[in-house]
Amino acid sequence: MTNRLDGMADMAARLTGVRGVRAVALGGSRARGAHRPDSDWDLGLYYRGTPDMAALAALAADCTGGPVEVTGPGGWGPWVNGGTWLTVDGARVDWILRDLDRVESVWADCRTGRYEVGVQAGHPLGFWSPAYAGEVALCQVLADPSGELTSLRTETAVYPEPLRKALIEAAWESDFSVAAAAKAAGGGDALHVSLCLSRAFGVLAQSMHAAHRTWLLNEKGALASASRLPCAPADFAARVTAALRALDPRAVADAALLVRETRQLL
Known part of the structure; x- marks a missing residue:
């Protein structure tokens, strides 16, 4: 593990030599110590302006031993906006x-x-x-010649109270989504019901984490993480799972009850 991390640090140092790349951080489960042996190594390349994509592609090819396509800003979408997947020495x-x-x-x-x-x-x-802020707060900075990312990481270590309040208030949408699911459940519209309930529980997970000043980065592992929070009702994860499996009027009614219980605890 240590040797592999050293290798990532060496790679990060080379990446910050590319024009536009200001810092590199280890993110994901490995940064948080929650990884499995086969987990990916997620490196965030923090840039300003337009990074030198040709130089990044050349460096990727040097790391892997063959041509690699590196997608530039906007190529993957508006938020996770570019990058590449590599296999380096089997990792x-x-x-x-x-x-x-x-x-x-x-x-x-x-x-x-x-x-x-x-x-x-x-x-x-x-x-x-x-x-974005949560990623910085939870990352391990690997290379940061100018200290910009390190400074931002120090700031994001304190969860902002205005954001906490706003995300707790966002839980109203969980009730709204469950109500929409109730209208569709009787007709057997499984797609609409499943999307509404997933949205309800996803928003609820955001509110629950915010209540405890805990950054939630994405949906992966959000249910398990939410179920461990002090504000989670008893058997929270099991009740969510049961509702998402059944997708019938009874399941929607159970989901509505769970949302009400959780909002009261918030």
């Missing part, structure tokens, strides 16, 4: 581009209680903009 390594100017702008919004949820491939419940 899966993801380079994920992050516009540092935009990350700083989102962080400024978070401090005043503003956020947005955008459409993004790979994020079925949408990309919640505070994830």
Whole structure:
């Protein structure tokens, strides 16, 4: 593990030599110590302006021993906006581009209680903009010649109270989504019901984490994480799972009860 991390640090140092790349951080489960042996190594490439894509492709080819396509800003969508997937010495390594100017702008919004949820491939419940700040707060900085990312990481260690309040208040949408599911459940519209209930529980998970000043980055593992929070009703994860499996009027009624219980605890 140590040797592999050293290798990532060496790669990060080389990446910050590419024009536009200001810092590189280890993110994902490995940064949080929650990884499995086969987990990817997620490297956030924090850039300003337009990074030198030709230089990034050349470096990727040198790391892997063959040609690699590196997708530039905007190529993967508006939020997870570019990068590449590599295999380096048998390990899966993801380079994920992050516009540092935009990350700083989102962080400024978070401090005043503003956020947005955008459409993004790979994020079925949408990309919640505070994830940018959460990624910085939970990352391990590997290379940061100018100290910009390190400074931002220190700031994001304190969860903003205005954002906490705004995300707790967002839980109203869970009730709204369950009510919409109730209208469709009797007709057997499984797709609509499943989307409504998933949205309800996803929003609820955001509110629950915010209540405890805990960054929630995406949907993966959100249910298990939410179920461990002090504000979670008894058997929270099991009750959510049962509702999503059944998708019938009884399940929707149970979901409505669970949402009410959780909002009361919030």
